[in-house]
Amino acid sequence: xxxxxxxxxxxxxxxxxxxxxxxxxxxxxxxxxxxxxxxxxxxxxxxxxxxxxxxxxxxxxxxxxxxxxxxxxxxxxxxxxxxxxxxxxxxxxxxx
Numbered sequence: 494x495x496x497x498x499x500x501x502x503x504x505x506x507x508x509x510x511x512x513x514x515x516x517x518x519x520x521x522x523x524x525x526x527x528x529x530x531x532x533x534x535x536x537x538x539x540x541x542x543x544x545x546x547x548x549x550x551x552x553x554x555x556x557x558x559x560x561x562x563x564x565x566x567x568x569x570x571x572x573x574x575x576x577x578x579x580x581x582x583x584x585x586x587x588x589x
Contacts, residue, residue: 495521496520496521496524496528496529496532497518497520497529497532497533497536498518498519498520498521499518499519500516500517500518500519500585501516501517501518501519501572502585503517510582510583513576514576514577514579514581514582515574515575515576515577516574516575516577516583517572517573517574517575518533518572518573518575519570519571519572520546520571520572520573521571522548522569522570522571524571524573526544526546526573529544529546529573529575530544530575533575537583539577539578539581539582539583540577540578540581541575541576541577541578542576542577542578543575543576544573544574544575544576545573545574545575545576546571546572546573546574547571547572547573547574548569548571549569549570549571549572550569551566551567551568551569551570552566552567553565553566553567554566554567
């Protein structure tokens with residue numbers, strides 16, 4: 494099972510990574526905090542201090558089209574905010 498899906502690279506997360514040493518990831522919905530911590534330590538070679546998770550419920554979206562109302566759903570997701578130990582850092586752009 495793939496635990497880490499992708500990193501969250503936004504202006505807010507970049508600011509937190511510089512100031513608070515916190516990084517965000519979209520993770521599998523079935524992953525728990527211990528699995529997320531182990532996956533990040535293995536993939537990036539850093540020491541994790543704490544992991545906070547957030548569950549997002551898929552919302553129902555509607556829009557008007559020429560054929561009537563189109564109803565859809567946004568997928569559910571789970572995010573993990575990881576705080577690294579002092580002196581550790583992750584460079585997402587090193588392999589680019």
